[in-house]
Amino acid sequence: MGRAPCCSKVGLHRGPWSVKEDGLLIQYIQAHGEGHWKSMPKRAGLLRCGKSCRLRWMNYLRPNIKRGNVTPDEEDLIVRLHALLGNRWSLIAGRLPGRTDNEIKNYWNSHLSKKVNENNHQKNRNNRGIKGPKKRNIVTANKVRSLSNKQKQEITNENGETKMTKIKVHQPKPTRVSAVARNVSGNSLPRGSCANNSNNNILEESQTPSEQLPQQLPPYLLPGSTAMTAASNIEGVLLLDEDLVNVSDECYCYDHRQETTSSCEFLIPAKEENNSMLQKIFEDYQELLSAEDGVQMETFVNSLLI
DNA sequence: AACTACTCCAACCGCAGTCTT
């Protein structure tokens, strides 16, 4: 497969965008729309590569982008979606209107990962009956980055082996979810139509007609975003067993009332009784399950993880 | 006030899926 020429082409601007460049990009997209990123910079009069333009637009200039002030609700949702999906930032961002994958990724790396790690360590300590903080000689990735080259050498032993221990754990690279969508007639829709699409007629590319789910699904029950959305909106019902996530991405459900866990089966509706939307999501989802005998939560969630 | 350590986030990089010819 061929690769697009890299941004490092001679003569192109790099680094932070100026107000003028932003203006040119906004002006061009307002007049001609998104897409054709490759040829856009030239036509817009920008000395940038298309990739850079796309990134700037998607992450910063697009209308309706929310910036900063992540609410506790959003934070909670991010944590739960991350437990469900791992580092699939674009999927997570798709469930948080106005938030970009880059912002969520940054927020996770700078705020939430630490918080979650601390919680997990605390849980583990509690489970093992260990009291008080356990000091460990850990150099985090962030700390290392802030060191000078000399300092970095100093934490490398004489054999050139690094002594530092990164606490960051890389999950296996996820398989990309198909960006191609089709309408009920089987005609392909533009890229990006799948995510967040409010068109209820969109079906997943890989589905054969016999596998197609009932049409006119509510948006949050669309293939490709369904299980995730349903799970994320039905607060407290769906959890992932942390260890199993790392091994097999297996899905578990947790019953808050009975405090029991069982595999991939809805047990109760949302704990927030006053949240009618959450209730409705759950009802719709159950309806879907009963309508489609073969459809189980497990395959539903797994369809996102494959 | 000066220096160092650390945090945060915009931007870049490279890979991989999909489209086009």
Added chain:
DNA sequence: TAAGACTGCGGTTGGAGTAGT
């Protein structure tokens, strides 16, 4: 069918800003 082009994604980095000493 193959190869190039395009696009989207997640990981990583650079450097400005802030906190601590």
